[in-house]
Amino acid sequence: MAHCKRKPSKDTLATNSYNFARRVLVIEDIWAPCCCALPQEGVQPDPVTFVAVLNACASVSALEEGRCAHEQIIRSGCESVVFVRSSLVDMYGKCGSMQDAWRVFNKMPSQDVATWNAMIFGHVKCGQGQKALELFQRMQQEGVCPDRVTLVGVLNACASVVALEEGRGAHEQIIQRGWDLDAFVGSSLVDMYAKCGSMEDAWRVFCKMPSQDVVTWTAMILGYVRCGQGEKALELYKRMQQEGVQPNAVTFTGVLNACASLMALEEGRSVHQQMIQCACHLDAFVGSSLVDMYAKCGSMEDAWSVFNKMPSRDAVTWTAMIMGHVNCGQGQKALDLFHQMQEEGVQPDAVTFVGVLNACASIMALEEGRRAHERIIQSRCESNVFVRNSLVDMYAKCGSMEDACRVFNTMPSHDVVSWNALLGGFAMHGQGKEALVHFERMCEEGVHPDEITFVCLLSACSHSGFVDEGLRFYALMTTVYRIPAKLEHYTCMVDLLGRAGHLQEAENMIQGMPCKPNAAIWMALLGACRIHGNVEMGERMAKRVLELEPKNAAGFVLLSNLYAATGNLELSENVERQRKERDAKKQPGRTWIEVNDAVGIGYLRSGRPRLLRTNPPR
Template identity: 55%
Template sequence: MTMRQPIPATRRLSLLLGPNVVAEKLWLEFFSDPSQWWDHSIEKVSSRYPDFKHKKTQKALWILDKRNPPWVDAKLAAMAPGTVQLSIFSWNAILAKYVKAGQYEKTMELFHQLQQKGIVLNRSSFVPVLKACANLFALEEGKKIHSQVVESGCESDVYVGSTLVHMYAKCGSIEDARNVFDRMPTRDVVTWNAMIRGYAKCGQGWEALKLFRQMQDEAMQPDSVTFMGLLNACASVAALDEGKYVHKQIIEGGLEGDVFLGSSLVDMYAKCGSIKDAWSVFNKMHTRDVVAWSALILGYLKCGQGQKALEIYQQMQHEAVQPDTITFIGVINACASVMALEEGRRVHEQIKQCGSECNIFVASSLVDMYAKCGSIEDAWKLFNSMATHDVVSWNAMILGFVKCGKAQKALDLFREMQREGVQPVAVTFIGVLNACSDLRALEEGRRIHTQVVQSGCESDSFVSNSLVDMYSKCGSIEDAQRVFEMMPTHDVVSWNAMILGYVRCGKGRRALELYQQMQSEGVDPDHVTFVRVVNACASIMALNEGRRIHEQIVQNGFESDVIVGNSLVDMYAKCGNMETAQSVFQRMPTHNVFAWNAMILGYFKCGQGKIALEVYQQMQQEGVQPDSVTFVGVLNACASVMALEEGRRIHERIIQSGCESDAFVRKSLKDMYAKCGSIHNVHKLSNRMPK
């Protein structure tokens, strides 16, 4: 292969200018003496007049003309400032270059300088500066420029109008965008796209879809940008059927192979909860960018399939697709959802290698993941290493401390957060109210309630439910009732909190009345409701009400729920109906220690201590580990039937399990030995008991 020889400078000049020898000579004169070449005696500078022209040929030339050869641009750039007065054409070109380079502040500065110089602006001046306002979210500045656009008579220009619509929509003023849109005499596809995407961005997806139908009625042909806006609109309002219609339009338009539309389709189906369709589109894509992978990962996460999201991430790595911050946030949240601590640590290492750990959203997600996975030390270490903290990272640490039983630390962190000037949100209040519940810190809870009211978060149903729960757990059922009554609507969680509050304060009858009121208001009970009303029946020995609620439990399909089953066994046992308790117990798919305890204590209470011991033996045969409540029950059973040897064997088991230090167990041991006549063991235990 022959190497190409470099073209001489004079030959390159000839190629650029053509065979005209005269023209070539004139250009060469410019290099020898520019002052002899141009004439800048032009009085009026506008887009119709050049920056300068050749004295001999009167050839027009603009400083920033795309037709200029590169070497001409270089020579002009080297001229001393102020040598040439620029035309509006060149000023507009500079404005456009600033915007294209992302130098939005510089664009605005130059625009203001042009105004101060009194240069008459045109449509090509307004377009770049409006784009700069959009990217700076400078709504007020954009409105001032809009007034100048109107004065100049450029508002009717379709290009200027489209840019105004885009600016208003991006700045969040969708009403102003629509006003401009409606006044435009003609609209191109760019205008429609700006309006559709504006509605989608502002969360008004249905308006975007309505506008698309109007666009079709006016016979305007959509393009790929239109469809991307529509898919975002469908995703924002979970409009699956409309999304499928848009998908059909994309196929009919022959645009299904567009990688950006493919990614948007995956995102739309995932956000609409149709993960099967998302996966189908993803599999058909010839090329998949990081947006498509991230959308699929987040889709599986949203559908509660965290493990599948991690598998998709592993496949993405296998195909050597570089993750971005959105990917990392999705994968970290997936690790948190399935408590995959080790996988989360590996992802953290990858984040460090990519240099994304300094991203505040990624770092906050990592703090949340470590906290949810129970590694509060790692969460705290990372939290302290962060340069700045947003409300998400504060919330992650507060909720993490509450979850791991460090409620006081959560409250201390809440105070520190406020000292640093970070405003709490609804999630923050839920965390600290739960901390108050755990600590039974009523006065602290009341102070936080005041802050909730001041912040306007009291209308949030989750915060109100947390307030009801906090007051009821702290024993202030009157405050709980007041909060409950001020709530505009009550969901099942708020009813459950109130019912539990009355059960805890020994007002089982009131709890059952509340349950009846809940049903009359058309709120369907869940398994938590049934557990609490069954406990209410147990607390007041309301066997008949318990039977009626049992029937409702069967009708709603909750009898197989282990916790509901435990509550039923306990209720029937406490009401003295051991036959039904035994029947429910036998129908349960699995038995945990709570169910066994209910049976043992029930038989003991009914004076059938021997059967209680038989149940205990059966429990051991099934490999269920007893707890302190079990030991109290079987020791009382031993005492009731004078089973000293069985009591001694149980005592040995208590020592092995480490429960001997429990005050109730020790008291039951003393009672058992005393009733069985073993005074020596009673004295022995008394001597070992702490003062």
């Protein structure tokens, strides 16, 4: 325990223990040693002093010092004082030791409302919202009437476990007691409804409040962001400013998240400027939101500018940068950043590892992925379902279905994301039968497929030539599971039908689509025309492709190859000449490859891979 920096005089302590208690609260760096020194100074602390010390312990989560104070309370005989016991319960709850809180609570001959409140808030703070609600029920059964603070704690509990109906029940009690217009209660109601996803109820409470402070406005903004309504969040932020309410750091974070979800770069830059004008300190919390916003909006230059100016960077900030590079297709930069993060001594968390695995998957860096897997095991993050799903996805995309299946089979349970990662891997590697078998297993486990599941299945059927199975899955998706077909599903079906030679059926499907066809779907049919030598349809498909993407070299190449395959060499050369005139350049085939632990881009030249650029081995 630290030594006192300043010690109050004996006379001051003896004369006015209440003033000493206030000093204890204000000067947190001296409260503990002074308390322990009181008996040695000949001064016996009174209950008010002990309550002040316990409050200080609670405010800084100083559990061990709180236990020390508890021992002195027992020796002094003050433990029987009701408000001292309530403060003990409160201190243990705020310090996260509900076991100690329950021990004191159960010894009390009777509990007042303050003690029940302390227990309720303690469980909420410890992430045990359901236990807090159960305690509230027990409190009422024992005839203790809740006060405003109780019901605010209950609302917080409801928000933490998304218990909307229980929250509405608490709201009814608040109305009955006439507390619904109270600013403190109103803010908690808005926050509860917003976190439970009922923005209509949140807005109704918000509009009835006689005045709204920054906490209330922020709760509404965060609620809209959480519900995926970024536009409404930005509208509310503008209205908040018009009302003259100054945003705080939490408000800015919510608005930046809204900009990120909408990829609204200019709005995000405007918010950034407002933060500078408000002298909002660029701490790790706000800085991470700025980095994340710029990264999700695709402006890594701005993200780096903020990142480099931050006085300190935590795992969240590093992860935002890593994810940003992955989303921008810069997987190797993401891995380089991960290595730099470790060199600076910042410990990655589960979300960091998800980003790293996605980076490995994007550049097919299998050995890097395996090293990341080892690091995950060392960090004890392997049990995280998101990490496990990302491991399956990484191994599948890196071509190691054996490792993907091994990770998948060791998972205690699988959600739809787990199954999609595995099915997508089978589809990618042309293992149609394995995809079909595992889909049956998925159904047997009672996991409900989503639209991505059927993209994987239809792709697997297309690559394996399973026409009948593909048609069956398409019907299953639209009729049984009521999942509307999207462009990705139509593209898979056109590819499936086209590869099997059902060219007219494929064209009819495109023409009957409710959504507008893109170049990719026309190109899928053009590729099928090349396989089956249908020049007439191929010409129509090529025209469609080049209307949408006039500089798409692939359209020219497929048409040229179609002419060449059918013996029309002159037409083939003419198409090639048109391609050059339009400056539609062919991109050489390339892939990320690993040679002696060096990751680099391999370009295909004359059918042989050549390592063009590498990064040094780690």
